Amino acid sequence: MALKRSKQREQIKQFLMTRKDHPTADVVYTNVRRENPNISLGTVYRNLTLLAEIGEIQRIRMGDGVDHFDADTSEHYHFICNDCGSVIDLDVETLPDTCSIAGKNFDGEITGCVTYFYGRCKNCCNVCSEKNL
Amino acid sequence: MALKRSKQREQIKQFLMTRKDHPTADVVYTNVRRENPNISLGTVYRNLTLLAEIGEIQRIRMGDGVDHFDADTSEHYHFICNDCGSVIDLDVETLPDTCSIAGKNFDGEITGCVTYFYGRCKNCCNVCSEKNL
DNA sequence: CTTGAAATCAGTAATGATTACTAATATTAA
C-alpha cells in the first residue's frame, strides 16, 4: 500500500508542528477543522496513527486514558500534571540506559522503555498557593 | 465514609494475591465469578479502584489501553510483551532516582515517575524462532 | 439481640476514546 499524499494528513502534521503541548486527537480535530471544516474525526485518528507508525510523529501514552501526540520525535521526557492533565516537555539530559540494566535477569528481549514523570505543574502550584490549599 | 468489609472485596483481593501476572479487571471478574457467580463487573471495578486508593494493591497502566492490577505493592518494574500483551515482573535493582534529576530545570513539583519496559517475552521469542520469523 | 444510618451491591445504562465500515473522492503511475 504505497503512501499517497493527502491534504488532510499534511494539515494534521502541520498543526502538530506548531504545538509544544502534545495535543490529543480531539484537540487536533477541533483545530484542523478551522482550516478544513469538512475533515472528519476518523481521518484525524487514522492519520495520527499512520504518522506515528512511519515515525514522523510520536504517540504519547501517559496513563491518563487519552493518547497525546508530539511532532518532536527526538528522545525526551514528559511530565503530566495530576491537577490539570497538561503534558509538558522536561529539560533533562538523557537518563542512564535502564534497558540494558533491566535485561540482565530477563529471558525475553527488551527493545525499549518508557519513563514519564508526574506531579503538579507550575500553573497549578501557583493556583494552590493562592488559595492556601 | 468509613470502610465496611465486604465479601466481594475480600474475594477480589484474595484472587489477586494468587496471581503474579497482573490481570485486568475483566480477568479478575471472570475468575472471581467462579467462586461468586453473582458478582457484577461494576463491583469488581469499584473495588479494584478502592483497593488501589487505599494502597492495598497497585494499578498498572502500561499504555495498552487496559488497566492491570497487582497485589504486590512493593516498588518493582514491569515489562509488557508487544506480541502477546502479557505483563511480567522484572528482577531489577532499583533504578537511579530519576525524579530528582528530572526536577532540576522544572518549575513545578515532580512527585513521582513511572518506568516500564517493552519488547518480546520468552514465550513469544520461542514461537518466533520456531517459525523462523 | 434489634435497629437504622451508611456502605455496598447487582444490574444496567451511559460515557468517552478509539476503531471499523462503506460508498464516494482524490492521487498517481502508466
Next chain:
DNA sequence: TTAATATTAGTAATCATTACTGATTTCAAG
C-alpha cells in the same frame, strides 16, 4: 486520460470504564 488504489467523510460499532438506582449488607449504638 485512465484505471488501480489509497484516502476520505460520515456514521456505526466496539471496548474499557464509570454512573445510576433501588435492593441488600454491615455495624455501631441502643
